[in-house]
Amino acid sequence: MNKVLINDTTLRDGEQAAGVAFTLEEKVAIAKFLDNIGVPELEVGIPAMGEEEMRAICAISHLGLNANLLAWNRAVMSDIKASIACGMKRVHIAIPVSGIQIAAKFHGQWRISLQRLKDCISFAVDQGLWVAVGGEDSSRADENFLLDVALYAQEWGASRFRFCDTVGVLDPFTTYGKVKLLVSALSIPVEIHTHNDFGMATANALAGIKAGAASVNTTVIGLGERAGNAALEEVVMAIKRIYGVDMGIDTPRLLELSQLVATASGANVPPWKAIVGENTFAHESGIHAHGVLQNPDTYEPFAPEEVGWERRLVLGKHSGRHLISNLLEQHGIFLNAEEIQSVLDAVRQQSVKKKSSLTVQELLNLVKEQRYSHAAR
């Protein structure tokens, strides 16, 4: 696999999630954390949003982080000037490239949109800035037009081109083909930006990387517009564990990072969310718990500690005898097969009644009750 960099956009596309609004302090804390765990590039926000956002971006630019910082801009001169005022040395300039977007934003006048892009790139380059260009809605754009825009951007001085699946309509196979075409034609690196409208943001990000994208946009917990973006923790762990490439990210801190971003965004992370959901290393089913007790590799793709979790063996409706006797033996209680089965029956009943799992204390109480009722017979 080619070398790939993370350009995390939690502070830009992540914050665009409906209802999410970070404070300056939260933005600074998230930027520091991402930098601290080794994320090499951060898209920190949109200076054109106004003074408050500019203050946050300025504050981040003064932190002295190792990560390269990037501000997002439209192909609008005042946007670029606002980025410069925030102390940005790198700017990203977005331009719509699909017919549907150009019709809505530039009344179909693509020549005007290209002229604006050219003017903005030239201005930014003249100011000594490093410039990246984003093809908004690349996935629905005419492929020849997209290629022309990317080649022009390169000619005008852009140092990277972002392929955006803005409304998340691609699958990994089409993503691969479209990104490959760009990568083959351009001499500047291509970045992949994916959305999760059909639940394929991470898969599409990986397909883009396989096709030669040199950098990938992510957001923590997949936060972002509508159904969100490719999740940082998923992309990093998939690249590490599926492709065997360590990107130098301090993965045991991914869980803590996800909690920081979830709190700042007021989001509830679903328990089954890949990598950082609380169930990702919880085993209840009898067959799974039995396997994990022998060897955790039977039902875990990697060790929980690698992403900050501890393994949990949970008692519930689907549990089996092996887990029950294992837990009881840890408390010095040794039951025969018949007794274990009757405790298991009681665990199942109670779990259905509670509609949740049981704590170890509840298990011990059940054993006590079973013993009394047995003695009373």
Ligand SMILES: CC(=O)SCCNC(=O)CCNC(=O)[C@H](O)C(C)(C)COP(=O)(O)OP(=O)(O)OC[C@H]1O[C@@H](n2cnc3c(N)ncnc32)[C@H](O)[C@@H]1OP(=O)(O)O
């Ligand atoms: C796919 C993406 O995620 S794109 C990023 C989306 N993020 C955001 O919109 C969040 C931040 N946005 C904002 O704060 C505001 O939209 C601002 C400050 C950028 C602009 O605000 P407003 O002047 O009030 O305009 P409004 O948001 O209503 O409309 C967007 C304007 O930008 C134009 N525009 C949109 N994309 C681009 C672009 N890439 N290049 C140039 N102009 C663009 C639209 O055509 C429209 O222009 P108009 O005012 O001349 O009709």
Ligand SMILES: O=C(O)CCC(=O)C(=O)O
């Ligand atoms: O950078 C761009 O061009 C747009 C990025 C974006 O958020 C998108 O297209 O979904």
